[in-house]
Every structure is written in C-alpha cells, then in structure tokens.
Amino acid sequence: MFITNTWYVAARSDEVVADAPLGRKICDQSMVFFRNAAGEIAALEDFCPHRGAPLSLGRVVGDTLVCGYHGLAMGANGRTVSMPCQRVGGFPAIRSFPAHEAHGFIWVWPGEAEKADLALLPPFEWLGNPAYGYGGGLYHIGCDYRLLIDNLMDLTHETYVHASSIGQKEIDDAPCKTRVEGDHVITERFMSGIEAPPFWRMALRMNGLPEDQKVDRWQICHFTPPSHIMIEVGVALAGQGGYHAPDAVKAASWVVDFITPETAHSLHYFWGMARKFKPDDEALTAQIREGQGKIFAEDQEMLERQQQNLLAWPGRRLLMLNIDGGGVQSRKVIDRLLAAQAAPSTPAAA
Known part of the structure; x- marks a missing residue:
C-alpha cells in the first residue's frame, strides 16, 4: 500500500519543540519525534516497552524520552536507559526510525533502516534558496x-x-x-x-x-x-x-x-x-x-x-x-x- 523505503515529511521543524514529543502516524506506523539536549531529532515507535503506553504522552529530559505513565526513559536508539527503582538491562528495544531535519522540515524513513540514505532526500529548486x-x-x-x-x-x-x-x-x-x-x-x-x-x-x-x-x-x-x-x-x-x-x-x-x-x-x-x-x-x-x-x-x-x-x-x-x-x-x-x-x-x- 505504501512505499516505505523512502523519505517522507513527518513534521514541520517548529512542531517538535525542545521539551515535548510529537506523536504522528505515518504509513500506518505510530511514531514519536523528539529532540535531544543538542536539539537533534530522533524518531521511535510510539510504544513504551513496559505497558504499551504512547511515549508521545511523556516528556523529554536531557537526551531521553520519559514515558508519562511510569517514568521509563528511552534513548534515541530505542533502548531503555532507566526507570525508577527498576533494572532495565533486559528490557527489549523498540524500533527507531532514521530521521533528518532539513530546510524547515523533519523527514523520516519508515522502511528498512539500513537502506536509509541522506543522498536520497529529494532536491527542490526552492529549498534553502534565498531567492524564494x-x-x-x-x-x-x-x-x-x-x-x-x-x-x-x-x-x-x-x-x-x-x-x-x-x-x-x-x-x-x-x-x-x-x-x-x-x-x-x-x-x-x-x-x-x-x-x-x-x-x-x-x-x-x-x-x-x-x-x-x-x-x-x-x-x-x-x-x-x-x-x-x-x-x-x-x-x-x-x-x-x-x-x-x-x-x-x-x-x-x-x-x-x-x-x-x-x-x-x-x-x-x-x-x-x-x-x-x-x-x-x-x-x-x-x-x-x-x-x-x-x-x-x-x-x-x-x-x-x-x-x-x-x-x-x-x-x-x-x-x-x-x-x-x-x-x-x-x-x-x-x-x-x-x-x-x-x-x-x-x-x-x-
């Protein structure tokens, strides 16, 4: 139904602010977008591995996305970083998606991550052109x-x-x-x-x-x-x-x-x-x-x-x-x- 090994616009840059995640479904896949402490964009499945709560209802703390249900903290790579009073080393990773920010948009690759290539981002005459x-x-x-x-x-x-x-x-x-x-x-x-x-x-x-x-x-x-x-x-x-x-x-x-x-x-x-x-x-x-x-x-x-x-x-x-x-x-x-x-x-x- 959908071409997935490609780049899609997931959001405008101003939709993903420093301290709050953004949930969005793309190609039938629920994703959450957030920025780390350096402002770099990350994209994960919108699914907490603890109880399945949407991570988009959480908050960003430093480089992690903290689930709003029980405080589980996720890294940009989909691995659990910490959780209050719990050992998290054996927690399963959730899926991360290649994401990139360019010219006022956040792009995401919903298909096979190993095939993602920034050289495949589409060029358009007006993007980044001061004449427009x-x-x-x-x-x-x-x-x-x-x-x-x-x-x-x-x-x-x-x-x-x-x-x-x-x-x-x-x-x-x-x-x-x-x-x-x-x-x-x-x-x-x-x-x-x-x-x-x-x-x-x-x-x-x-x-x-x-x-x-x-x-x-x-x-x-x-x-x-x-x-x-x-x-x-x-x-x-x-x-x-x-x-x-x-x-x-x-x-x-x-x-x-x-x-x-x-x-x-x-x-x-x-x-x-x-x-x-x-x-x-x-x-x-x-x-x-x-x-x-x-x-x-x-x-x-x-x-x-x-x-x-x-x-x-x-x-x-x-x-x-x-x-x-x-x-x-x-x-x-x-x-x-x-x-x-x-x-x-x-x-x-x-």
Whole structure:
C-alpha cells in the first residue's frame, strides 16, 4: 500500500519543540519525534516497552524520552536507559526510525533502516534558496493519499472547486499534456492573453505590477515518488514571454505539496507556496499563506466526500479522461515501485 523505503515529511521543524514529543502516524506506523539536549531529532515507535503506553504522552529530559505513565526513559536508539527503582538491562528495544531535519522540515524513513540514505532526500529548486519566500501549513485529510495526487495532477477542477480564487473558464479551454521521464510525471497547461483570476491579481499587485492587464498563465505539475508534487504556477504580463518572461514582468511560484500517508484512508498534507518575488516580505508571506490555506480547505471537503463515496460503492468503475493523465501515470509509478519493494531480494552471486 505504501512505499516505505523512502523519505517522507513527518513534521514541520517548529512542531517538535525542545521539551515535548510529537506523536504522528505515518504509513500506518505510530511514531514519536523528539529532540535531544543538542536539539537533534530522533524518531521511535510510539510504544513504551513496559505497558504499551504512547511515549508521545511523556516528556523529554536531557537526551531521553520519559514515558508519562511510569517514568521509563528511552534513548534515541530505542533502548531503555532507566526507570525508577527498576533494572532495565533486559528490557527489549523498540524500533527507531532514521530521521533528518532539513530546510524547515523533519523527514523520516519508515522502511528498512539500513537502506536509509541522506543522498536520497529529494532536491527542490526552492529549498534553502534565498531567492524564494516560503510560507505554508498542514492539513489532516481523511482520504487515500492517491486521491490527493489525482487532484493535484489535474488542475481542471480549479474552475469549479476554486471559482472565487484561482479558477477560471480558460483552464477548461486549454489542453493539458502529460509526459513521463523515469519516475517523474509532468502535466502542463499554458494559457495566453487571459484575465488574471483573483489570487493572481493580488500577486501581481503585491509585486508592483498592473493587475488589470491581460496575462499569460502556466501550470506545470511535477510528481516524484513517493508522493511529492511541486507545481510551477504563475502569470506574466501578456506578450512578454509567458513562462520564460523575465522576473520583472511576472509573479511566479512553486506550489509545494508534501503528501504523507497516515493510514489507507487518511494523510498529512504539508502545503505551501515558494514565491520568486519579494522573498523577504513577511506580510506578503502571511497574506499568501492565508489565501492558499483557504484554497486548500475547499479541496478538503471534496476529497473527503469523494473517499466516502468510494468506500460506499467499492465496485463502481470510474471513468478515465485525458485530463486524468497526470494522476494515472503517477499511480503507475507508485504501483511499479510498490511491486519492486515487495519482490524478494535476489542473493548476490558468489
């Protein structure tokens, strides 16, 4: 069901504070995240080996996570360090997970620990790049993570779900094209000489550009495993080169979508926008975050109700249209990687 030998975003860095653990379920595995005395991140099973209490209800003391039930102290390696008036040398270790903190996120590897490799952390143009301003948030959504991938790889729904913000009829009129490059799926749509919708009028205005002129608009959706979607979006004053226009005449951004499965029917959605204009303007960051958050809230109801329908009618066949190409191809990549993960490893030849 889930690709596990990979890195997922487990939390924003600011969610795990110095003195308190954070419990989170990822790929059907209950985990607890905490910081040691040096501020380094650790991840363990959210299970105390004494009586099975969730360690996320405990507290952090020095380099240990102390269970809130009977005071058992766990180390970052999953071994019991101490417990009041008890000998703990024979206590069984619990599972620890490879975890790493980078660029404002905490990443976790839920699969085989020996296969974890920091070199496999996904690179993105906007991560750690001072040319971009970033703001985002987190939604918990009650649906299969693949439904959100379908949603984000087909932006035709914007015309209907987001009619008051980023939707417009020209999206329906512009054909989208999908291509696959290895494990990378790209769906793109370009619109020329159109009116900017409300969100992009605001972006133009905040970037010191006229909002009442025709624009060229683009949407380029990138899926990469296990479930990351980055979407290049923006508008440029019409006739200036569109996507390739100079920065001075456009408002361009990356829509950031880190989709982390929780269970078969729920997910953690780390969303944001990395904009390539006025990166240091904190007021603009807050304004865009608020607007984008409202847009994603509109998706949440649709996705959760869709999931309920699919569970109620599990045998119903769904139609596949050309606009579904991005989601279909992304699912094919996921299925192929799941099959490879499930295949028995072949012993090396002597």
